Amino acid sequence: MSEKIKIKDITPVKIHKPAESANYSSRNRIYVRAVEGMLENIRRFFGLIFLGVFAVIPWLQYNGSQAVLLDIGEQRFTIFAMTLWPQDLTILAYILIVSAFALFFITTFAGRVWCGFMCPQTTWTFIYIWFEEKIEGSRNKRMKLDQRKMDLDKFVRKTLKHFSWLGVALLTSMTFVGYFTPIDALFIDSLTFNVSFWAGFFIIFFTVCTYGNAGYMREIMCTHICPYARFQSAMFDKDTYTVAYDPCRGEQRGPRSRKLSPEQLMETNLGDCIDCNLCVQVCPTGIDIRNGLQYECINCGACVDACNDVMDKMGYEKGLISFTSEHQLSGGTTKVFRPKLIGYAVVLFIMTSLLALDIYTRVPLEIDIIKDRNSLYRETNQGLIENVYTLKLLNKAQQDRTFKVSISGIEGAQYIGVSEVIVRGGEVFTLPISVVTDPYSLTEEVTEFDFHVETQDQDGEIIKIQETSRFIFTDV
Ligand code: SF4
Ligand code: SF4
Numbered sequence: 001m002s003e004k005i006k007i008k009d010i011t012p013v014k015i016h017k018p019a020e021s022a023n024y025s026s027r028n029r030i031y032v033r034a035v036e037g038m039l040e041n042i043r044r045f046f047g048l049i050f051l052g053v054f055a056v057i058p059w060l061q062y063n064g065s066q067a068v069l070l071d072i073g074e075q076r077f078t079i080f081a082m083t084l085w086p087q088d089l090t091i092l093a094y095i096l097i098v099s100a101f102a103l104f105f106i107t108t109f110a111g112r113v114w115c116g117f118m119c120p121q122t123t124w125t126f127i128y129i130w131f132e133e134k135i136e137g138s139r140n141k142r143m144k145l146d147q148r149k150m151d152l153d154k155f156v157r158k159t160l161k162h163f164s165w166l167g168v169a170l171l172t173s174m175t176f177v178g179y180f181t182p183i184d185a186l187f188i189d190s191l192t193f194n195v196s197f198w199a200g201f202f203i204i205f206f207t208v209c210t211y212g213n214a215g216y217m218r219e220i221m222c223t224h225i226c227p228y229a230r231f232q233s234a235m236f237d238k239d240t241y242t243v244a245y246d247p248c249r250g251e252q253r254g255p256r257s258r259k260l261s262p263e264q265l266m267e268t269n270l271g272d273c274i275d276c277n278l279c280v281q282v283c284p285t286g287i288d289i290r291n292g293l294q295y296e297c298i299n300c301g302a303c304v305d306a307c308n309d310v311m312d313k314m315g316y317e318k319g320l321i322s323f324t325s326e327h328q329l330s331g332g333t334t335k336v337f338r339p340k341l342i343g344y345a346v347v348l349f350i351m352t353s354l355l356a357l358d359i360y361t362r363v364p365l366e367i368d369i370i371k372d373r374n375s376l377y378r379e380t381n382q383g384l385i386e387n388v389y390t391l392k393l394l395n396k397a398q399q400d401r402t403f404k405v406s407i408s409g410i411e412g413a414q415y416i417g418v419s420e421v422i423v424r425g426g427e428v429f430t431l432p433i434s435v436v437t438d439p440y441s442l443t444e445e446v447t448e449f450d451f452h453v454e455t456q457d458q459d460g461e462i463i464k465i466q467e468t469s470r471f472i473f474t475d476v
Helices: 038-059 086-110 113-118 120-136 139-147 152-177 183-191 197-217 219-225 228-234 262-268 302-314 339-360
Strands: 068-071 076-079 082-084 242-245 321-324 365-371 385-395 401-408 414-416 420-423 428-437 446-456 462-472
Touching: 038 068, 038 113, 038 120, 038 152, 038 183, 038 302, 082 086, 086 113, 086 339, 113 120, 120 139, 120 152, 120 197, 120 219, 152 183, 152 197, 183 197, 197 219, 302 321, 365 401, 365 446, 365 462, 385 401, 385 420, 385 446, 385 462, 401 414, 401 428, 420 428
Parallel strands: none
Antiparallel strands: 068 076, 076 082, 242 321, 365 385, 385 428, 401 420, 401 446, 414 428, 446 462
């Protein structure tokens, strides 16, 4: 009876968290290690395209004016040949719906790739990290530099870094503001310190936002502020491609000599993860992907590049961390064509078609009729009844157009006022007119009738619209 009962150690296996003291400073700042690899190259490629498009678009000219100008003051968005007005809200709504479904589709298919490869927050963060790396050195050097007391070298490096960050932020801000106000004048006015109050305010505002976001907030934006991080899991399923660690292959993790033969390695009972922590050090959100799918992961693939490099050096097969699906990870195959994904694709197709149709069938003129509210009607010296209206003729085209106005619907009624006007491209023409008629031709207190507006497009094709209004005479 003295023999002890054998007990099994069921102490939970300790989750390997990043060595926090090594990754964070006292301000919880993440020191991101630079990484090279295929996915990093893809991100740079997309980042450069995005930056190029963002920087070039406001400088493009079309028909002698800025090709893309979102003039909020004038409530007019010019996009090359198209000018959108508040009346074109449906087009804006379609654009938003199409963007939302495109995001749903991509997220269901490939997780948060938008966040990792195209999102401005990620692009600017990586630009800022690049400057940090070039000026302050590698991750270890930056950590040591921050722990060091201030000296001349540290002062110069920090100053240079912040000036370069501010320079990028200022350029970003001016370019962004240039989408809303003519950019050439904005740059000239800024260089001569002659910029208007609001333009100056927004330049400073967006400079501070860019500097704060990409320089300091970084992962906080992705993990705590961006709503997309919160609802993306609703779009994920077991076939969504996302960055994942293969625990079956990687565990039991642990360091080992590179010289170990496969037989010796078998004896150690170790998996392929050498616990080098590089995947954590390169992560811009500071997480350990080996702990499983986490909402902080932006699918940037930096850990994939880092781990592939380690696997290469160890002589192991790449892909311990990879873009894969839960099904594939558990030994199955990824089902690409699945109902949810097909559903998103169908809705995306329908909404894109409706958007295209709406743009194609869009009439480039509009009339807004305002009835005079001061007097419902008045009697003229000739005993006729007169109703007064103000017509707002909107030329949505970018070229000047001649508009002809006429009426129909009340027998014998006369249109009194200018019936043919030239309306400048993208402008509204206010036209006061009146309609007179014999009271004996009216049988009701309120008689509906139509205004007609006619113009010709660039190809000489006639465009007509009509709008119904009311003629009032209460003494019928
Ligand atoms: S980089 Fe790869 S080997 Fe190194 S700790 Fe991460 S998963 Fe393990
Ligand atoms: S875990 Fe990997 S993919 Fe996810 S954010 Fe970190 S580095 Fe990027």
